[in-house]
Amino acid sequence: MRHTLTYTLLFVPLLIVAQTATDTAIVERLQHTFADSQPAITDIAKTFVGTPYAAHTLDHDDHETLVIDLTRFDCQTFVETVLALWRTDCAAGDTLANELRNIRYRNGRIDGYASRLHYLTEWIRHNEQRGIVRDITDSLGGQIVAKPIDFMTTHSDRYRQLRNNPALTDTLRHYETAAAQNPVAIVPKQAVAAIDTTIPEGAIIAIATTIDGLDYAHIGFAIRIDGRTHLLHASSSRRCVCISAEPLADYLRSVSHFSGISIVVPSR
Numbered sequence: 001m002r003h004t005l006t007y008t009l010l011f012v013p014l015l016i017v018a019q020t021a022t023d024t025a026i027v028e029r030l031q032h033t034f035a036d037s038q039p040a041i042t043d044i045a046k047t048f049v050g051t052p053y054a055a056h057t058l059d060h061d062d063h064e065t066l067v068i069d070l071t072r073f074d075c076q077t078f079v080e081t082v083l084a085l086w087r088t089d090c091a092a093g094d095t096l097a098n099e100l101r102n103i104r105y106r107n108g109r110i111d112g113y114a115s116r117l118h119y120l121t122e123w124i125r126h127n128e129q130r131g132i133v134r135d136i137t138d139s140l141g142g143q144i145v146a147k148p149i150d151f152m153t154t155h156s157d158r159y160r161q162l163r164n165n166p167a168l169t170d171t172l173r174h175y176e177t178a179a180a181q182n183p184v185a186i187v188p189k190q191a192v193a194a195i196d197t198t199i200p201e202g203a204i205i206a207i208a209t210t211i212d213g214l215d216y217a218h219i220g221f222a223i224r225i226d227g228r229t230h231l232l233h234a235s236s237s238r239r240c241v242c243i244s245a246e247p248l249a250d251y252l253r254s255v256s257h258f259s260g261i262s263i264v265v266p267s268r
Contacts, residue, residue, distance in 0.1 A: 030090040041086040041202040041266055042223050045232050048078065051241045053234050062161060064113050066101050075219050078234035078241060079204055080104055082221070083266055087132070103132060106175075113161045114171040119149055120206045120216035122179045124264055133204065133264045135184060140195045140263055142185030149180040151213035179215070186260040193249035199229045204264040205248065210257045217257065222248065 034043070054072035070081065084100040085091075102108040106115050106126060117123040127133045153173045156162035162169050186208045187195060199205075201224045209217035220233025228247040235242050244251045252258045 034090060042221055044086050045082045045221050048241045053236055053239045064110055066097060066110060068100055073234040075234045079219050087268055103127060114168060119179050121184055124184050125182055131267055134267055135264050137185040137187060137262045140187055140198060141191055142187045144183055145186045146183045148213055149176045149215050154213055184262050186262055188260045189252040189258055192252055196229050196249060199263055200265055205231060206262040208259045210259045
């Protein structure tokens, strides 16, 4: 099923600038699909299998607005959008927009590019504090792994919003320092096979990386296939939303810079 739902929203009170009749029809179809039951988060996620992958889907211009786009995803927007849909039972309009804004932005407020939760360390902490997710990594053998977080500010030339903007870079550096001082737990990738059956289906899997200055490199949902945990995610290599062909533990081993996972359970 291919979806087309794009909102551009400004500051509170929310203003929906553009919504087509097709958008409304597709949301109604989602609501009808799950009208008689409360869907699991993976049920919603699976409806997007085959949807194209696209990077930088939130960076349309220099004015930070809340974008909801069901036609294409990167790994982060896929997880955020599905989580928001699940928490609102596939609602449209302001309800879905408010939920997504609370998930994506610091304190649920849009206040420029730096207000977006760019690093998953901060994203996990923020959404746990707001009761949106629950980090269970500790209970599954996770270990606190502290490392510097400064990838965006040390590679500011890669980000259009940061180029030639020292003030914005300084603001992001402040948030990077705070995130590094409050690290989250990680299960080393060599230990993931041993906890495979204890990872809840529908858990958000945040994949840590050894890349200097970066905390996590990928994110998706745990889904059970033939008794093994796989990853349901927006894949840059396969260019679409898909389920990993191999179990999660094998998928992690196939990428040299993946170092482990954090396991975060969605909440309502």
